[in-house]
Amino acid sequence: MTAFDAAVLGGGIMGSATALNLAWGGMRVAVIEKRALGSGASGVNAGTLSLQIKRVALMPYAIRGKELWATTAKRLGVDVHYRVVGGMTLAFTEAEAEALRTRMAERIAAGAGAEMITAARAGEIEPALAGERIVLASYSPLDAYANSSVTGLAYRRALVAAGAEVREGAPVTAIDRAEGAFTITAGGERVVARRLVLAGGAWLKGLLRMVGIEMPIHYRVNQVAVTERTRPLFKAVIMHALGFLTLKQSDNGTVLIGGGWQGFGDPEAGGGEVDAENLVGNLRLARYAMPALAGSRIVRSWAGYEAHVPDFMPLIGPLAGVDDAYVIGCVRGGYTQGPYMGQLLAELILGREPEMPLFNPNRFNEARAAA
Amino acid sequence: MTAPGPERFDLIVIGAGPAGASAATEADRAGLRVLLLDEQPAAGGQIYRPLPAEFSPREGRAPGPDLRAGAALRAALAGSGAEARFRRRVWHLARGFSVFALGPDGVERYAAPALLVAAGTHERVIAFPGWTLPGVIGLAGATVLLKSQQVLPGERVVVAGAGPLLGAVAAGILKGGGRVVACVDLASPAEWMRLAPAAGLRPDLWGQAAGWTAAFLRGRVPLYPRHAVVEARGPGRVAEVCIAPVGGDGAPRADAPVRVLRADSLCVGHGLVPATEMTRALGAEHLYRPDEGGWIARRDACLRTSVERLYVAGDGAGIAGAVPAALRGRLAALAAARDLGRLAEAEFARKAAPVRRRLARTAAFGAAVARLMALRPGLARTVSRDTLVCRCEDLTRAEIEDAIGEGAREINQLKSWTRCGMGPCQGRMCGETVASLMAARVGSREAVGQWTARPPFRPVDFEALTGDFTYDHLPFPPTAPA
Numbered sequence: 001m002t003a004f005d006a007a008v009l010g011g012g013i014m015g016s017a018t019a020l021n022l023a024w025g026g027m028r029v030a031v032i033e034k035r036a037l038g039s040g041a042s043g044v045n046a047g048t049l050s051l052q053i054k055r056v057a058l059m060p061y062a063i064r065g066k067e068l069w070a071t072t073a074k075r076l077g078v079d080v081h082y083r084v085v086g087g088m089t090l091a092f093t094e095a096e097a098e099a100l101r102t103r104m105a106e107r108i109a110a111g112a113g114a115e116m117i118t119a120a121r122a123g124e125i126e127p128a129l130a131g132e133r134i135v136l137a138s139y140s141p142l143d144a145y146a147n148s149s150v151t152g153l154a155y156r157r158a159l160v161a162a163g164a165e166v167r168e169g170a171p172v173t174a175i176d177r178a179e180g181a182f183t184i185t186a187g188g189e190r191v192v193a194r195r196l197v198l199a200g201g202a203w204l205k206g207l208l209r210m211v212g213i214e215m216p217i218h219y220r221v222n223q224v225a226v227t228e229r230t231r232p233l234f235k236a237v238i239m240h241a242l243g244f245l246t247l248k249q250s251d252n253g254t255v256l257i258g259g260g261w262q263g264f265g266d267p268e269a270g271g272g273e274v275d276a277e278n279l280v281g282n283l284r285l286a287r288y289a290m291p292a293l294a295g296s297r298i299v300r301s302w303a304g305y306e307a308h309v310p311d312f313m314p315l316i317g318p319l320a321g322v323d324d325a326y327v328i329g330c331v332r333g334g335y336t337q338g339p340y341m342g343q344l345l346a347e348l349i350l351g352r353e354p355e356m357p358l359f360n361p362n363r364f365n366e367a368r369a370a371a
Numbered sequence: 372m373t374a375p376g377p378e379r380f381d382l383i384v385i386g387a388g389p390a391g392a393s394a395a396t397e398a399d400r401a402g403l404r405v406l407l408l409d410e411q412p413a414a415g416g417q418i419y420r421p422l423p424a425e426f427s428p429r430e431g432r433a434p435g436p437d438l439r440a441g442a443a444l445r446a447a448l449a450g451s452g453a454e455a456r457f458r459r460r461v462w463h464l465a466r467g468f469s470v471f472a473l474g475p476d477g478v479e480r481y482a483a484p485a486l487l488v489a490a491g492t493h494e495r496v497i498a499f500p501g502w503t504l505p506g507v508i509g510l511a512g513a514t515v516l517l518k519s520q521q522v523l524p525g526e527r528v529v530v531a532g533a534g535p536l537l538g539a540v541a542a543g544i545l546k547g548g549g550r551v552v553a554c555v556d557l558a559s560p561a562e563w564m565r566l567a568p569a570a571g572l573r574p575d576l577w578g579q580a581a582g583w584t585a586a587f588l589r590g591r592v593p594l595y596p597r598h599a600v601v602e603a604r605g606p607g608r609v610a611e612v613c614i615a616p617v618g619g620d621g622a623p624r625a626d627a628p629v630r631v632l633r634a635d636s637l638c639v640g641h642g643l644v645p646a647t648e649m650t651r652a653l654g655a656e657h658l659y660r661p662d663e664g665g666w667i668a669r670r671d672a673c674l675r676t677s678v679e680r681l682y683v684a685g686d687g688a689g690i691a692g693a694v695p696a697a698l699r700g701r702l703a704a705l706a707a708a709r710d711l712g713r714l715a716e717a718e719f720a721r722k723a724a725p726v727r728r729r730l731a732r733t734a735a736f737g738a739a740v741a742r743l744m745a746l747r748p749g750l751a752r753t754v755s756r757d758t759l760v761c762r763c764e765d766l767t768r769a770e771i772e773d774a775i776g777e778g779a780r781e782i783n784q785l786k787s788w789t790r791c792g793m794g795p796c797q798g799r800m801c802g803e804t805v806a807s808l809m810a811a812r813v814g815s816r817e818a819v820g821q822w823t824a825r826p827p828f829r830p831v832d833f834e835a836l837t838g839d840f841t842y843d844h845l846p847f848p849p850t851a852p853a
């Protein structure tokens with residue numbers, strides 16, 4: 001068994017983007033994925049690529065991530081339906097307007113590319129909105145979306161073309177280290193690699209434990225719903241001042257409705273489950289913003305897991321105490337930033353200076369900290 | 372949505388066909404507070420669908436056996452204390468159990484410690500060139516037209532596919548004064564003959580069989596056993612139906628001569644598929660059992676699934692026909708009463724024994740009928756590369772095959788790559804064709820897997836789902852830090 005230069009465990013956007021950049025950089029890479037590439041958060045998310053909803057500290061990364069999505073079709077050879085449609089964030093009360101003003105001022109200063117607009121202007125840009133309910137809005141012509149359900153296809157095709165080994169249906173159950181290499185047990189088979197990248201998304205905690213590291217990784221269960229194809233109603237991505245809504249209509253007429261309303265579930269026990277009350281709450285807010293949605297039908301809703309640590313900042317970099325092991329995950333809004341975060345980590349692993357600073361993953365390392 | 376808490380029952384039964392209606396009646400007799408929900412306006416399910424009020428049975432004709440059985444089922448239910456609510460579409464279930472339905476007044480929420488799913492089946496139609504032409508309808512759909520609307524599908528009808536619905540539809544058309552150009556049957560006469568010993572235990576069926584035979588002879592219906600429809604042609608609407616001899620697996624024989632029939636309508640169905648979306652949504656374990664219709668929830672002899680206090684009954688638990696459906700419904704209700712501690716073991720045994728005995732007598736026939744309707748894996752070979760397989764998303768066989776060729780290993784992966792199954796039919800129309808095509812490449816239906824169940828179980832109206840509300844009362848979630 002010849003050793004791979006690197007094994008990436010987890011085939012979401014974080015793992016796939018890291019692996020692809022490593023392969024492009026000349027490494028022999030294996031991606032080992034429990035189910036299918038993109039079967040986790042990266043393939044079920046709402047696909048919003050908006051800078052208006054990004055944290056200021058992560059804005060430069062989100063800007064670069066969004067740029068990479070814009071060229072994905074060319075870089076990866078699969079059309080991910082990237083569309084620049086503009087984005088609008090709505091406040092329906094005075095309190096929301098105040099929150100929007102404060103947050104957006106910071107984000108605009110950080111490069112979000114948005115401007116504050118009046119309710120009247122919002123109604124001009126998107127006539128299907130309930131203009132009379134809007135108190136204040138912000139707008140950016142740069143905001144975009146892509147279709148997350150083809151994330152797995154896109155990265156799989158690119159990884160195969162780059163000569164990487166893609167193993168799907170292979171849950172990692174053990175990681176052993178001996179003689180400067182890792183032996184990874186996955187789906188009854190073994191893979192040997194000199195470097196290890198843990199990219200397990202909401203399942204990261206379990207992978208970290210396999211190398212003896214305990215971290216306070218938590219998760220949220222985000223819900224999304226989609227309508228059947230309906231007549232064209234709007235173009236822009238519609239969002240809410242407090243973050244409770246994302247609305248977008250694809251070319252095929254379906255309307256995707258999200259906003260971080262919570263479902264149930266535990267990643268270790270299986271897929272997330274939709275909370276009916278929260279689904280109805282999310283849909284009501286959508287209808288409040290866009291009354292014409294009432295004429296459509298909901299065909300599907302689902303829930304996915306998004307991981308975070310207590311400070312809601314990413315974990316990206318080398319793991320203290322385990323040589324040649326790296327982690328990448330817990331990036332909020334990680335679909336937008338994933339392609340860039342993976343590139344940064346790959347730069348580090350390839351021995352180059354990353355274009356922007358990484359995020360020390362050892363700040364929560366409980367087991368090592370206690371030792 | 373529902374400010375007051377959910378309405379509570381001991382047992383909730385979903386589906387008021389023979390299985391669910393019998394179960395609710397039995398559960399009431401066992402002393403359970405039971406709720407029965409169905410989206411139809413009355414109990415009866417697919418087979419015992421009542422005649423709409425505006426149609427009175429024709430002058431001088433006695434109602435057929437199905438109408439009589441349906442009336443008896445409804446009378447028993449009405450005479451029981453079971454709470455039956457109709458025009459309720461169940462769109463979501465949560466563990467433990469919460470049931471979300473959409474009724475005439477919007478979203479309703481119910482809760483019970485035990486749940487029985489008796490949601491029946493949907494029809495399997497394996498795609499063939501021309502299957503999307505106007506004038507092509509499902510066999511099961513045709514029974515609904517004939518029964519509840521008393522409408523003929525056409526004037527010159529080809530009836531094709533598998534199982535007893537062939538006979539039911541052909542006889543119904545003849546009775547309504549239509550012409551059956553041909554009855555094209557996947558099965559051989561020998562396969563039908565295998566029903567005979569089992570039917571011996573079901574004298575109730577003799578009359579029906581004799582009736583069909585007489586009608587066929589009178590109507591001079593040409594029979595084409597071991598044949599399949601390989602193409603339907605337009606222009607614009609079915610004008611010609613091409614049929615060819617097939618092997619036992621449903622695949623057209625290589626040298627097969629194709630016969631062209633002139634017709635203005637084609638009723639075609641390749642069997643029934645158990646509706647498992649509800650048990651899948653609740654995380655029950657499922658098994659692939661082609662002889663019982665395909666994927667079904669794993670169940671014990673008393674219809675318990677792998678999820679505690681979740682039961683299945685009727686054709687949704689595995690195809691067996693209406694009579695076993697009702698008996699299994701009763702057995703599941705008794706099991707629920709026992710598991711809830713409302714029926715002592717001895718009492719349960721006493722009540723269950725006669726039901727089990729009757730079930731044993733009818734099981735052989737049910738299994739034989741189900742085998743007739745089982746998927747024939749070779750049938751998918753009639754799908755040409757440019758035939759539409761997924762109608763909702765306009766995907767041809769070639770597009771599906773390309774994705775499989777590129778490495779889609781499992782049906783949900785195929786769905787994300789191609790959108791197959793993402794439309795309003797939620798994969799009910801294309802699922803069996805796609806899974807057959809995939810299984811031929813990846814080895815087995817088990818490897819292909821099942822669609823992940825995602826609410827709503829059927830598309831639901833946005834307006835009805837959201838109802839009346841005010842902005843101030845939206846239950847905003849806690850936010851993560853900005």
Ligand SMILES: Cc1cc2nc3c(=O)[nH]c(=O)nc-3n(C[C@H](O)[C@H](O)[C@H](O)COP(=O)(O)OP(=O)(O)OC[C@H]3O[C@@H](n4cnc5c(N)ncnc54)[C@H](O)[C@@H]3O)c2cc1C
Pocket residue numbers: 009010011012013014015032033034035036037038039040041042043044045046047048049170171172173199200201202203204206207221222223224246258303304305306328329330331332333334335336337338
């Ligand atoms: C419903 C929802 C909506 C969202 N909307 C947006 C949005 O609009 N815009 C945006 O920018 N972000 C959005 N996000 C966030 C974004 O999707 C995530 O931040 C990002 O996809 C995380 O990527 P990941 O690679 O870390 O995790 P994942 O995509 O979950 O990948 C982790 C992978 O690891 C695999 N794995 C786990 N354990 C093992 C093991 N033991 N062995 C092998 N493989 C394993 C899993 O199967 C999975 O495929 C949303 C998230 C959700 C859930």
Ligand SMILES: Cc1cc2nc3c(=O)[nH]c(=O)nc-3n(C[C@H](O)[C@H](O)[C@H](O)COP(=O)(O)OP(=O)(O)OC[C@H]3O[C@@H](n4cnc5c(N)ncnc54)[C@H](O)[C@@H]3O)c2cc1C
Pocket residue numbers: 385386387388389390391408409410411415416417418419459460461462489490491492493494511512514515535536539643684685686687691692693696828829
């Ligand atoms: C369209 C069709 C026509 C048929 N016609 C005949 C026939 O003419 N002769 C014959 O011998 N056999 C026929 N069959 C087979 C026959 O249906 C079964 O043998 C028998 O009815 C099974 O009974 P059941 O109680 O298991 O299911 P069903 O009779 O199918 O009853 C299931 C019930 O569940 C309800 N339901 C399902 N999902 C939901 C939901 N989400 N919310 C609320 N309610 C729900 C349905 O409305 C239905 O009333 C037909 C099957 C189909 C699918």
